Amino acid sequence: MEKKKMRILTGDRTTGRLHLGHYVGSLKSRVALQDMYDTFILLADIQALTTHFENPSLIHDSIFDVTIDNLSVGLDPTKVTIVQQSAVKAIAEMTVFYSMLVSVNALRHNPTIKTEAKQYGYSELTYGFLGYPVSQAADITFCNADLVPVGEDQIPHIELSRKIVRKFNDMYGTFITEPQAKLSDVPRLSGLDGNAKMGKSLGNAIYLSDSADEVAQKVRMAVTDPARIKISIPGNPDICNVAKYHKIFTPDKYDQICADCRAAKIGCVACKKILINSLNTLLDPMRERRAYYENHMDEVSDIILTGSKKANEIGDAQVAMMREAMHIAI
Ligand code: SF4
Structure with missing residues (x-):
């Protein structure tokens, strides 16, 4: 019998086109890993809303741009599952369940949240921004992902996801997979201006879509x-x-x-x-x-819809199991 592949969940916030920094840091290894793992790529539009909720057209366009960026580097839509985060109802529902298990203080003291809040200049945090690591735990576990490729800065989020899953499993006797971080040792690409980081908002990036x-x-x-x-x-x-x-x-x-x-x-x-x-x-x-995909936008939409449908089937089953375990299934 063929051995079941481990599942990897990765993704990108839909806040603009992807650049060479994304390629070096993540997309290149996604292509290398697509034959080895059952790969889910999340178009993280809900996470994009936590910082860009005032710019809906950017988020909408980026759903397609980010998909094409992923396909352009060589990800094969017959091998990977591309999923629109907001289309997966289970993620929203699981976020609510998980939010009961995390204290506000734990989120406030999350070092990645602190750094990002500073970066965006937020003096007050919205409920959605503060809670996005909880939503991320739902992203990872709706499909029982085994591995999440991350950089050093994302480790606290994966640790939080593991804690949440452990607590949920202990409390309700479930077997939701506790995800592992797959730490990438790739170098961070600096910006063309010498800034330590190549960033969408820093104006120092070479985009995969540049001529x-x-x-x-x-x-x-x-x-x-x-x-x-x-x-x-x-x-x-x-x-x-x-x-x-x-x-x-x-x-x-x-x-x-x-x-x-x-x-x-x-x-x-x-x-x-x-x-x-x-x-x-x-x-x-x-x-x-x-160029091929830009001339076949129907195919791009189909790839997103097919991936999201598959994700919904998996997520619905996961939520049904969780509701049963929580004694709230009628
Ligand atoms: S200083 Fe000039 S020649 Fe030397 S590595 Fe930089 S660009 Fe190249």
């Missing part, structure tokens, strides 16, 4: 070693952002580029040209797949 010319233009503007004002001055790749990109996107030439930079044998213009070429070589096949 070859847009990529070239952005790389030409990228911050390099500020002391290198002339080609004859040796550069320091250790402090150069472009060098960091080469390490990821031109790994076979990285050592040579650094040596040539230190010896003033290569100028920043030529160095950036190599990077532009590497990035466009990576992005070209994605552009081809993107």
Whole structure:
């Protein structure tokens, strides 16, 4: 008998198109893992509402943009399940059940919530924002996901999900899967402006949907070693952002580029040209797949609807089992 694959749940907030930072940090490994795991990709529109509730058109458009971003990198819709979070009724219902098991103080002291609140400049937190880790526990467990790929900053959320599940199982005698974090050890891609993070809102990103010319233009503007004002001055790749990109996107030439930079044998213009070429070589096949899906939007809608229908069937069964265990099923 064929061994049942472990289930992975991952996803993206629908607050704008995805960029190279998302690719390096998550999408690339999703493609590599899609044959190994039963992969669920959540279009996290409810989570997007917690910070972007005043911008419904952005959230709506991003549901499609993020789906196409995922498909463009090579995720195969016959292998992965793409799910619209708000379409899965079980997630909303389970969020309510789970909210009884978490204290407000535990959420207030969650380090990720504190960091994100600061980042968004929130002095007062909405109920929805404060509670989104509870909703995340429902996202992960409506389908009994075994693994959740995360970066270091998301670990507190997974720990909270595990605690909630443990408490629920202990209290009601259920067997909801306690999820495990699958820690990614990929480097975080800095912004083109040298900012430590490439961000949708920071204006320093290369998007997976950027044209070859847009990529070239952005790389030409990228911050390099500020002391290198002339080609004859040796550069320091250790402090150069472009060098960091080469390490990821031109790994076979990285050592040579650094040596040539230190010896003033290569100028920043030529160095950036190599990077532009590497990035466009990576992005070209994605552009081809993107063009296909952009011309077949009905297929994109079908992929989301089919995935969400499957998720609803799984989630409804999970909620029915939970209601039974809680003695609220009539
Ligand atoms: S040559 Fe390349 S690595 Fe060296 S400072 Fe210029 S852009 Fe950076």
